Each structure stands twice: as structure tokens, then as C-alpha cells.
């Protein structure tokens with residue numbers, strides 16, 4: 076089995092590429108979704124988040140308000156470290172367990188989509204690192220269209236992550252996503268065909 080770690084900056088096209096890879100036959104693990112799973116209401120992680128950030132980060136239904144938490148951590152490096160210390164170990168453990176399960180099931184290609192794969196040093200979980208890069212102006216435009224995220228909020232999130240230039244130094248495959256979706260799809264299909272499983 077081959078495990079590909081797919082990473083890249085916010086709005087750089089990770090989910091779009093993961094979707095194309097899923098259509099080609101890969102099984103996707105999305106680290107953000109695992110994060111939601113491990114922090115559901117009533118879990119130890121949920122309790123730790125509430126203890127660290129207060130009831131301001133939970134909704135009336137006692138669910139973690141992700142947008143609120145995101146606004147806090149993307150504007151405060153210390154808060155970000157605090158949240159990562161709570162969230163990353165359980166996410167790591169669940170991702171590793173999922174990879175092991177897929178290996179036992181005989182799955183050929185697993186893609187771990189993880190925005191912070193390099194920042195948190197999870198490369199030991201994967202066989203190859205693929206990084207998507209997109210020009211910042213294009214990212215800002217796509218994010219505005221996708222979620223209506225303001226330019227300043229988007230810039231704060233971009234600044235909180237590793238710069239593209241740094242990411243590319245640690246990658247096996249760099250995918251330039253400055254073109255349109257059809258161009259991106261062709262690139263992904265080529266990479267899939269050349270994948271040595």
C-alpha cells in the first residue's frame with residue numbers, strides 16, 4: 076500500500092485534488108474531519124478545548140464553534156500552539172489507526188489530506204509528500220468565492236502556515252494549481268498513472 080500525504084496552504088486546492096484522487100480509486104483520510112471526530116461533544120478532547128478557551132468557543136448545542144475557534148487561533152500564535160497540543164496527538168493516533176486498518180484491508184492507495192502535515196511532522200505516516208501550490212492572489216479570490224472569507228481573515232490564515240517556498244523543500248511532488256480545474260485534473264491523472272504502488 077502507498078500512503079500519500081497531501082498538503083498545501085489554505086485554499087490551495089487540497090480537497091479538490093483529493094476528490095480527483097478518490098475518483099481514480101484512492102481512499103482519502105481528511106485530517107480536519109478526524110479532528111472533528113475526536114473533538115465531538117462530551118469527549119476528553121472537547122473538555123480540554125473548553126477548559127482552555129472557555130465557553131465562548133461552544134455553541135448553544137454544546138458543539139465546538141469551529142469558526143470562532145479558527146478566528147481566535149489564526150490571530151494568536153500562543154492560542155494556536157495551545158489548541159494544537161490538545162488536538163494533534165489524538166488526531167495522529169486516529170489517523171495512524173485508520174492507515175493500519177486500510178493496510179489490513181488491502182487498500183492500494185491512501186491519501187492523507189492534512190493542511191499541517193509538514194508543520195506538525197507527520198511525514199513518518201506517509202510514503203510520499205505531495206504539495207499543492209497556488210499563487211496568493213488566486214487563493215484569495217477562490218476563498219472569497221467559496222466561503223466569503225474576508226481578505227484580512229484569509230491573509231491571517233495564510234500567514235499562520237508555512238510559506239509555500241518552505242513546503243516545497245520537503246516535498247516529493249509539487250502540484251502547481253494556478254491553472255483551471257480541467258488543467259488540474261489532467262495533472263492529477265498523470266501523477267496517478269505514474270504512481271508506483
Ligand code: ATP
Nearest residue numbers: 084085086087088089090091217221254255256259
Ligand atoms: P482549505 O485549506 O480551506 O481546506 P483546500 O486547500 O482544500 O482549502 P479547495 O477547497 O480544494 O482548497 O479549493 C479552494 C477553492 O478553490 C474551492 O472552492 C475550489 O473549488 C476552488 N479551486 C481549487 N482549484 C481550483 C482551480 N484550479 N480553478 C478554480 N477554482 C479552483
